[in-house]
Amino acid sequence: MFTSDTMNQFFFSNPIFVTITLWALKSIWPTNFKKIIPAVFFSLKLLEKLLEVLWILLDNNHTQTYKKYQLERSRLAVKTIDSETEDYILNANQTEYCEHLREKFLIDTPELHFEDVTIDSKETDIPAERFPGIYHVISGKKYKRDVVSFHVPYTGDINLLRYRPANRFTLSGSFNINTIGNALIFDYINFNDDAEAIKKEYDTHVGQMIGIYNYLKTDCEEFNNALLEYVNSVFNRRKEHLLKKKDLLVAIGVPLKHKEGLTGTFSIPTPKTREKITVKPIVTAKGFEPEPTLNIENYSIILKLINDMGKNFERMPSIYVGKHEEDLRDHILMMLDPNFEYGSASGETFNKSGKTDIQLRYNSSVVFIAECKFWDGEKSYFKTIDQLLGYLTWRDSKTSVILFVKNKDFSTVLMTVKEVTKNHPNYLSEKRANDETWYNYIFCLPTDRNKEIRMAVQLFHLP
Numbered sequence: 351m352f353t354s355d356t357m358n359q360f361f362f363s364n365p366i367f368v369t370i371t372l373w374a375l376k377s378i379w380p381t382n383f384k385k386i387i388p389a390v391f392f393s394l395k396l397l398e399k400l401l402e403v404l405w406i407l408l409d410n411n412h413t414q415t416y417k418k419y420q421l422e423r424s425r426l427a428v429k430t431i432d433s434e435t436e437d438y439i440l441n442a443n444q445t446e447y448c449e450h451l452r453e454k455f456l457i458d459t460p461e462l463h464f465e466d467v468t469i470d471s472k473e474t475d476i477p478a479e480r481f482p483g484i485y486h487v488i489s490g491k492k493y494k495r496d497v498v499s500f501h502v503p504y505t506g507d508i509n510l511l512r513y514r515p516a517n518r519f520t521l522s523g524s525f526n527i528n529t530i531g532n533a534l535i536f537d538y539i540n541f542n543d544d545a546e547a548i549k550k551e552y553d554t555h556v557g558q559m560i561g562i563y564n565y566l567k568t569d570c571e572e573f574n575n576a577l578l579e580y581v582n583s584v585f586n587r588r589k590e591h592l593l594k595k596k597d598l599l600v601a602i603g604v605p606l607k608h609k610e611g612l613t614g615t616f617s618i619p620t621p622k623t624r625e626k627i628t629v630k631p632i633v634t635a636k637g638f639e640p641e642p643t644l645n646i647e648n649y650s651i652i653l654k655l656i657n658d659m660g661k662n663f664e665r666m667p668s669i670y671v672g673k674h675e676e677d678l679r680d681h682i683l684m685m686l687d688p689n690f691e692y693g694s695a696s697g698e699t700f701n702k703s704g705k706t707d708i709q710l711r712y713n714s715s716v717v718f719i720a721e722c723k724f725w726d727g728e729k730s731y732f733k734t735i736d737q738l739l740g741y742l743t744w745r746d747s748k749t750s751v752i753l754f755v756k757n758k759d760f761s762t763v764l765m766t767v768k769e770v771t772k773n774h775p776n777y778l779s780e781k782r783a784n785d786e787t788w789y790n791y792i793f794c795l796p797t798d799r800n801k802e803i804r805m806a807v808q809l810f811h812l813p
Contacts (some may be wrong), residue, residue, distance in 0.1 A: 375552045397448065416513040416569050420457075423573075424580065427455045436592050443800040444585055445792050451581045458572040460506035462534065462563060464556065468501045476539055485541075497550050501533040507535060507595050508798070510566055538795065568804040623735060644710070644717035644748045652686065653719055653750060653806050657788055658687045660752070660810035670754070670812045679707045679722045680756060685709070707752075720750040724764055725809070728770050735774055735805075739796055750806040760811040778802065787811075 363539050430451060431439075459805045474497045476486035487493060511527055528535045536555060644652075659682050663670050670678060685806045686708070710718035725731070733755070738749055764787060771777060771791060781790040787810070793803040 351723070371583045384560065416510065416566060419513055420508070420569070420573050423455055423457065427451055427577075427581050428584050430454075431581070431588055439585070439589050440592055440679070441800050443778070443802055444582070445590075445802060446799070447582045448578060448585055449779075452578045455577060455581075456574050457510070457570045458507040459567055459574070460504055460508050460510055460563075462559075463503040463505075466503050468533075469498065471496050471498045472499070473497075474539075480539065480703060482541060491692070498538045498540055500536040500538075500552050503532060504529075504534050505532070510570070511563065513566070514562075547614070571631040627697055649718065649748045649804065652748075653784075653788070653808070655685050656720070656750060656752060657784070657808055658684055660808060663754075663810055663812055665813075675707070675722045675724060675754070682720075682752070683708060718750075720752055722752045723754070725753045725757065729767060731767065731770070732774055735776075735793070736796075738801065738805075739793065740774060742795060748804050750808060753807065753809045754812045755809055758813050760809075760813075764809060767809065771807065776803075 368627065434442075442535060473494050475492040476495045476497075478489050478491050478493065481487050481493070508527060528537065536552055538551055540548065621656065663678065669681065707722045708718075708720040719738065719741055721734050723730070723734045731751075734737075734751055734753075738751060742749070757763050771789070772780065774793070776793045776796055778792040778794055781792065783789045789807045791805045791807065793805050795801045795803060796802075
């Protein structure tokens with residue numbers, strides 16, 4: 351195949367072409383020929399680059415950019431979410447499912463280990479057309495020459511180097527990839543037994559490749575870093591659409607027809623060839639019944655009111671001195687109750703198997719639960735979380751653990767909470783903290799990993 355490399359080799363490495371060009375120029379400007387030689391060679395190099403650019407624009411292989419590959423991968427993620435059944439989307443543990451998709455569609459960024467390069471050589475039949483012009487060879491025949499090969503180990507998807515980086519134009523375009531096993535191969539024909547020339551040619555090609563390679567690594571990292579947020583947004587969009595549809599059907603007032611033949615579980619997808627196997631979350635529920643939930647905006651308002659009251663405790667010691675958990679809880683209730691429908695905030699009410707310190711109800715459904723406790727170490731902290739989760743039914747998804755810390759070394763307690771929370775068996779993930787004493791997490795119910803619980807942990811220093 352006639353490529354940009356062979357085109358450049360024909361025009362600029364062919365002594366006959368160069369000689370004819372110089373003879374023609376000498377005939378045109380015989381008196382000033384020596385003066386224009388530097389300009390001639392500069393013009394030839396400029397023409398070489400222009401031809402290279404033209405070839406990149408015309409060559410279909412070079413027009414395959416990483417951007418196209420990335421868009422196709424994003425479409426596959428969307429297609430996967432859209433292919434799930436309604437019941438799966440409405441009942442699945444979103445954190446685990448989206449993490450599964452992130453692992454599935456992560457780009458396996460190639461890593462080139464130039465520091466571990468090795469070298470060997472072998473005798474190979476070389477076509478006459480690849481020989482420099484100074485050799486007397488017959489067109490169409492092949493001649494044996496040594497080929498020096500540099501083996502650069504790699505990991506990841508080496509085929510990504512075939513793509514041109516997204517949003518960047520480079521004269522090098524992409525690369526023809528030649529691999530053996532897990533090594534990238536650079537071959538050089540030994541025409542002149544010139545080790546320095548071969549090494550220089552290798553270094554030149556490596557320098558060109560590193561530029562493309564670094565751009566592609568940046569593109570891959572940007573895609574991978576944004577992938578989890580992207581699949582979450584797609585998941586949320588579909589889930590919200592399904593919830594609105596169900597709300598519409600309920601509003602019509604006609605009994606809903608239940609679908610038959612729904613499967614109870616969902617199989618594990620076929621593992622990828624990568625080392626890490628991702629497991630798709632299993633959903634055992636056969637249907638979804640919409641229930642009242644506290645929206646995230648109101649949840650944030652409640653947490654901020656609690657935080658404001660806790661900060662007042664810290665500023666005014668007379669409020670908490672000699673007080674017990676119940677007394678401090680009552681102060682928080684006095685702040686919450688006027689901000690919601692009368693009677694919605696209550697103390698020591700019952701829900702499921704135990705009682706809780708603070709509840710907010712919507713009609714008969716509990717939509718927010720909080721536990722107020724004095725800090726007494728990691729074991730007591732985990733017991734508080736277990737107690738809170740034990741109060742919850744599947745309808746309850748918004749919670750808060752309110753911790754009053756008497757320890758003088760408050761920073762050590764904060765560090766302990768951050769370090770140990772993820773060790774709880776029902777912990778799923780950590781969300782962005784609101785400040786240094788207010789952390790946000792996602793937990794699951796002990797009886798159902800598909801039901802996520804938002805849990806804020808708010809600490810206040812009351813020495």
